[in-house]
Amino acid sequence: MKIHDLITDTDTLAAMCERLAKSDFVTVDTEFMRENTYWPELCLVQIANEEEAAAIDPLADGIDLQPLWDLLCDNEEVLKVFHAGGQDVEIVYNFTGKTPHPIFDTQIAMMAISQNEQIGYANLVESWMGITVDKGARFTDWGRRPLTDRQIEYAIGDVTHLSKIFPMILKKLIKTGRGVWLDAEMDKLADPANYANNADLAWKRIRSPGRNPTVLGRLKALAAWRESEAQHKDIPRGRIMRDETLADIASHPPKKQSDLIKVRGLSNAWKDNDIGKRLMKVIEKAEPLPKDEMPEKPKRGAPLGKEGALVADLLKLLLKIRAREIDVASRLLTRADEMEALAAGVRKLPILQGWRYEVFGKDALELVEGRLAFAVKDGRLLMTHVDDVHAGMIEAAQDEVITGDEVEAE
Numbered sequence: 022m023k024i025h026d027l028i029t030d031t032d033t034l035a036a037m038c039e040r041l042a043k044s045d046f047v048t049v050d051t052e053f054m055r056e057n058t059y060w061p062e063l064c065l066v067q068i069a070n071e072e073e074a075a076a077i078d079p080l081a082d083g084i085d086l087q088p089l090w091d092l093l094c095d096n097e098e099v100l101k102v103f104h105a106g107g108q109d110v111e112i113v114y115n116f117t118g119k120t121p122h123p124i125f126d127t128q129i130a131m132m133a134i135s136q137n138e139q140i141g142y143a144n145l146v147e148s149w150m151g152i153t154v155d156k157g158a159r160f161t162d163w164g165r166r167p168l169t170d171r172q173i174e175y176a177i178g179d180v181t182h183l184s185k186i187f188p189m190i191l192k193k194l195i196k197t198g199r200g201v202w203l204d205a206e207m208d209k210l211a212d213p214a215n216y217a218n219n220a221d222l223a224w225k226r227i228r229s230p231g232r233n234p235t236v237l238g239r240l241k242a243l244a245a246w247r248e249s250e251a252q253h254k255d256i257p258r259g260r261i262m263r264d265e266t267l268a269d270i271a272s273h274p275p276k277k278q279s280d281l282i283k284v285r286g287l288s289n290a291w292k293d294n295d296i297g298k299r300l301m302k303v304i305e306k307a308e309p310l311p312k313d314e315m316p317e318k319p320k321r322g323a324p325l326g327k328e329g330a331l332v333a334d335l336l337k338l339l340l341k342i343r344a345r346e347i348d349v350a351s352r353l354l355t356r357a358d359e360m361e362a363l364a365a366g367v368r369k370l371p372i373l374q375g376w377r378y379e380v381f382g383k384d385a386l387e388l389v390e391g392r393l394a395f396a397v398k399d400g401r402l403l404m405t406h407v408d409d410v411h412a413g414m415i416e417a418a419q420d421e422v423i424t425g426d427e428v429e430a431e
Contacts, residue, residue, distance in 0.1 A: 022181060023073040027173055029081035035088040037068075037075055042092055044070040046100040048183040049093065049121070051109045052163040052176055059251045059258065063112050064163035069180035071188075076177050080166065086116070094119040102187045104128050104142050104179075106210065114216040124211045127183065130190050132350035133199040142179065149186045154178065202353065202376055220248040227264045229316060230272045234309040240271035241314075242307035243300075250296065261296075262286065274304045332364040333357075336385055338395070342402060343381050354381045363389055 028034050041047050048069050055061035066077040066089065079086055093101055094117055101121040103109050105128040110120050127145060131137045137144075143154040161172055194200040209215070224244035230236055244267060251258040266286030275281055278301045281291040291297040337360060344351040355372045363370060363385060372382040384404060387393040396405040 022069070022071070022184075024177060024181070025073065025075035027168065028075050028077045029084060031083070031085040031088070034077055034084065034086070037073070038088040038092045040073070041068065041070055042096055042099060044072075044099055046070065046102050046125070046184075046187065047092070048102045048180040048187060049106070049109065050103070050176070050179040050183070051112055053108070053112060054162070054164045055257070057256065059255045060115060061108070061112055062164060063116070065168070065176055067176050067180045069177070069184045071184055074177050074181045074184070076173050078168075080164070090117045090119075093121040097123065100125055102127065102183060104145060104183055105139070110210060111216045114213060118213075120211045120213050120216065122211050124207055125187070126207065126210055127187060127190055129206050129210070130194060130203060132353040133202045134190070134193050134197060135348055136344055136350050138350045138352050145186065146182045149189055150182060152182065154182075199349075206353075218248070220245040223248045225316075227268055230268050232315065232318075234312075234315065236271050237310040237315070239274060239304060239307040240268065241310060242303050243267050243271055246300070246303045250299075270300075270304070275301070277301070329361075329364050332389060333361045335388060335395075336360040336364060338402075339385060339388055339393075339404065340381065342404060343384065347380065349380075355385075360385070 025037065028037065050067045051063060052065040052067075053061045053063050063079045066079060066086075068075060068077065068089070077086070077089065078084065090113070092099065093113055100123050102125045103121075104126065106124070106126050110124070114120050128140060131140045131145065140148075143156060146152050146154050155175060155178075161175075163172070191200075194203075221241065224237070224241040227240060227244060229240065247258050247261050247267060250261045254261075263286050266284060269286070270284060275284065278297050279292045281287055281297050281300070282289050284291070291300070337357065340351050340354060340360065344354065354377060359370055359372050363372065370382075371377060372385060374382070384393055387406070388404075392406060394405055396403050
């Protein structure tokens with residue numbers, strides 16, 4: 022594989038993107054800094070196919086990244102391969118308002134062919150290639166220039182290894198027929214709605230303090246205000262105020278600015294500074310949350326109760342057995358809250374649809390409805406259908422009767 026020098030000009034970038042546009046796939050990674058800013062600062066982009074690889078310096082004077090964005094977001098013929106690519110996709114969206122498409126994430130794919138829930142990149146490389154990745158440059162300051170040879174080598178390694186691993190993962194997915202399992206997960210990763218920074222929806226990321234419209238209205242107003250403050254100052258939203266503090270103020274709003282000194286998580290300065298004044302104005306102007314914006318009530322059946330909780334525990338045991346049998350990450354099949362809903366009587370669930378129903382949901386439903394049981398054979402916990410157990414018992418009883426008749430005849 023040809024490794025290029027650090028790309029720092031538009032012409033070189035455009036030429037490489039033109040070559041990569043003829044590939045079936047490209048592997049992509051980014052290095053960024055976001056510890057002290059609201060918006061992540063893109064410091065490096067690495068890209069490769071099976072023949073060449075390079076790192077691109079987005080901080081280089083005069084460089085225009087448009088050829089890269091055209092390749093990632095507008096070229097539908099080239100598959101874009103990431104590992105744990107959520108933050109990388111977010112950065113592309115921040116620059117372009119679009120997301121890479123079509124897209125493939127090897128961390129998600131590993132869930133369909135192994136029991137790894139969130140395999141890290143270093144472990145991925147070691148498991149597929151037997152190579153130990155040098156993690157020394159992992160927490161480097163990517164914004165500092167010039168970059169060292171070691172930094173560039175480390176960064177490019179992320180995409181060169183991935184360009185060799187992806188075809189192997191794809192081959193196993195095709196062999197097992199599990200590629201279709203991942204379609205919805207990849208579409209979700211590429212959905213621009215996941216990355217749109219709508220301040221009016223920021224409150225939905227915060228654990229809601231109940232379902233009181235007045236409280237939720239304040240929470241919505243406060244969360245939108247915090248986003249605006251953080252964006253204006255270009256600092257992480259948590260530096261303005263933590264989620265817990267925001268929710269507390271929404272539930273128990275101070276009557277006057279001097280009361281802010283009593284709010285846990287705020288410094289004494291809030292009682293008379295400008296940001297404290299702006300906060301109080303937001304609280305005063307907040308309106309109750311409209312009915313059409315109220316969060317839906319959790320879809321549950323009857324309360325679980327003690328017996329229902331035991332059924333949910335059995336479902337979790339069944340999930341462990343099935344995930345082990347077919348070598349798949351249990352999180353790809355279902356979640357704990359979904360199994361609790363199934364145990365409580367809910368039937369409109371993802372687990373009872375499509376491939377999830379065939380692989381796990383069918384057995385889960387039979388267990389809940391009493392048609393599936395557990396059995397131990399040769400020291401292993403297995404699933405068995407109740408009808409099969411009954412048939413075995415009848416057959417065993419018939420054998421005893423026959424044996425008894427034979428004894429009497431003798």
